[in-house]
Amino acid sequence: MSDRIPLIAANWKMNFTISEALKFVTSFIHELKAIGEAEVVIAPPATALYSTGIALSETGFKLAAQNMYWEDNGAYTGEISGPFIKDLGCEYVIIGHSERRKIFGETNDMISKKVASALRNDLVPILCIGETLEEHENNKTWEICEFQLKTALSNISLKNIDNFVIAYEPIWAIGTGKTATPAQANEVHAMVRNWLSKIYDVTVAQRTRILYGGSAKAGNSRELLSQKDIDGLLVGGASLNPLEFANIIRNIPVEKVNH
């Protein structure tokens, strides 16, 4: 049995105004009173971070930003930095989501600077990695994931990797209704863990939580979360419905919640 606390994160993407976010929180809190020993993190759009954070403040549920810039302040019109999202009450930040990489041209180098900045600002990065359908079909899954990990973590030493989350999100499974099979996902997770133990050490590998993302929902979450190396989920579409999201959390296998 592992001592990694399961983590379920909601990535709302560009959805929910402030009032919609607050409505979600009200229903979600009503739905889910006890979560056992699990961590629940919500990543609203930047505009709803503050109000969602206030609404979550007495609940034990945590707040994440969906993105950040790597400089702390200065002439970077439109950007939001680590100290700013920390100021809004964020404990986590999603970095390198495939939509950021593909639509907004984020490179591995930019992602590496964001990871370093998150750690410097005492934010826990949720670093997203994952391959495209073409790469998947050409058996390049691990090659791609390893390269993304290697570049993102190139400047991160053993002493700075204290609290870190990795999300494996096969791009072909995001928002498509196609999920990697639990066994397929677990295989990649195990390779990530093995890589961490080689590059850092066994303690880091055993402590780092590796989430799966890509069409995760209440209907498949129990099976995904039953896999040995799947420590949680990063949920997009299914996190917009409070009941569905609560059911995903209820589906964490009991042996992973009660150590």
Ligand code: PGA
């Ligand atoms: P999805 O998105 O659950 O809608 O597939 C997951 C993600 O992009 O993080």
